Amino acid sequence: MSTTSSTSNSSLATQDTVRFQEIVCSDQQSKIAVATLCNPKALNALTQNMLVLLNDQLDKWHDDDAVLCVILNGEGEKAFCAGGDVRTLHDKMKHAPIEDAKAYAEAFFGTEYQCDYLIHTYTKPIIAWGEGIVMGGGMGLFMGASHKVVTPDSRLAMPEIHIGLFPDVGATYFLNRLDDDIGLFLGLTGVMMNGTDALDVRLADHMNAPADKQKLLHQLQQTDWNSIEDSYDYLTEVLSELADNANIAKPATHLLPLIPDIQRACASDTLEEVFDNIQALPCNEKWMQAAQRNLMDGSPITAHICFRQLKQYHQLSLADCFRLELILGLRSVEFGEFQEGVRARLVDKDGLPNWTYAHISQVPKSVIDNLFTSLWREQEHPLAMLGHH
Template identity: 40%
Template sequence: MEESGMSDKPVLFEERECSDGHRIGVITLNVEKSLNALKLSMIESMYSVMQEWRLDDKIVAVFMQGAGDKAFCAGGDIVQMYESICEANNGPPAYAEEFFTREYRLDYLIHVYPKPVVCWGNGIVMGGGLGLMAGASHRIVTETSRIAMPEVTIGLFPDVGGTWFLNRMPDGAGLYLGLTGAACNAADALELGWADGFLPHAQKEAFLQALTRTSWSSPESNHTRVTQLLRSWNEQHQSQRPGGQVAQHRAMIKQVTQGKSLTQVVGAILDYPTVDEWVGKAQKSLRNGCPTTAHLVWRQIREGGGLSLPDVFKRELIMAVQCAMHPEFREGVRALLIDKDFKPQWRYPSFADVPEAWVDEFFSSPWDISPLHDLAVL
């Protein structure tokens, strides 16, 4: 596949020639004005091309990046999702179901891809963008990386595999980040296992060229080659890595997330003496966030740790479609992105008042057979 050469296309695909005759597939999210937010057509084209590259013996690795310097990907196109939900008028959310189904199928493909997938996580990496990065085998962060799952602000939940990666964070960090949407930088991402290496953004092209000079072999050894290359480059740039927040707040995070109920944990987070801006912002997001979302996060962490990766995405698809059918997601997007009054009227404004039966509805499958029933089969 040749480079598209069409700068107006939302996703660009290129095949870089390697010195040994192999090729590296390069994916560029190319909607810089919207911070490379994902549309359904982008997801579909990425899935299709990655499947082609998976079967092409000449392609030895995939490199994902975002156009511009501001973002890898700020998430899904939530405004389009909102408009489709409004059009459905409380009916079956056909567009939402298709979007989430195809998005999760792509995320899963990246997680299990047999060839190295390198993600250049520069700038904003949030929501659906983190879903793409989290599954990559080699995740690189830069001096401007800003990573978060801020769904609590819009009445959704940390999806795109959040159940998987939040549960694998140490000392309650997954629960804390899911409840507060706290933003993390490169150092935090490395601390939490969200990233595998740090490089300055100015080194992107040089690193990509280094990949093309690599001697490639089998998929298994190719993963090792990329790991060794990234480790070497990472060590050379350690002094340029910014200071983080998670490591210095590890004891606090562990302390406030030890409660045996959501109400206890929320109370501990909100009552903790604000020591700096990072903690203060997290408290504000939780305080103003959607109480229903907090309950969904609580169940994700309490009940999702033992799920297989396919079952994680199947469960999250149920939750996502139910969010599209319930009013909180629609109201959260309206308040934050549409009317921008920043005054969402949640159905249950208090964390303690959210009924268990209401939360149960978000885990009730609307189908007899999941649209992702065949997910484990590539």
């Protein structure tokens, strides 16, 4: 990573890059690859530049027989990755002609989804070290990894309802693979989970101490890889052993005791019923109060998109999910709800988005139908090549 001198203007020091290392193992042949997201001032939010770099390097490592596994992590302790760089997208939507904004969004989302798809379909183990914040675009990278590690301070969410977008980065796929309707609740409320919650609903595989990361690297470097029959099983064992030795104090679960209530609330066939059921859930816990408030204050259009994603599209292949999300992403840029959400939450920070419709009951079905309508013929879709290797 390029370093800027301490005398430089602080705006020049904003780094949006990815640092790559290859650690040679003791056999002098095998390598452990490490990719570190380096945008710490923005909680490692993914810029277009970072996504291009990461995607290209993961491709190279995939083809390099000496690379045995990849460790994906974020700079600093605060965040693995807090999401995609939606502020730049907001500025394009606000100042550029709509066709330019859509072209930028197509390039940004297209690269992001290709990178996420590559991680999901990688044929080598990827350990995603989800320390700190793992949200939105960070979840996109995290969920495709073969070994998803959280720490006691991890906080995970798909919070798109706050900004008038929709659960993307493959969420149409991975939220639909959770136990019945849990994904719908997480998407509609954008609620923050801790590491224990993530393990409980199988959004994560391991909880490790932050200090285990260096121990993991050291152990993998010392491993005699010729004697390892299955690298996936071996990494699972190593992570489990490190966790046992670290004697971690796990944060208390919020989600597990509430799962039956959440599933009953979200089982209804209409969004209006699900909305009312969630608001009626017993809220003697701050966590549930936050979930209910998020849904109440969130974009009614996002709620409708999310409901349809998680009620009608659970049979879609991974590649088709990303193709659908690219359509939704560009339609959202056209529509304007997303621009207003980012303005209110991240740019002006007044926290008062002026949503197009005041309540979910006012959103016409035709508006949602249009958001799901492709901008391309099937073979012309920018992600037509996903899944056709």
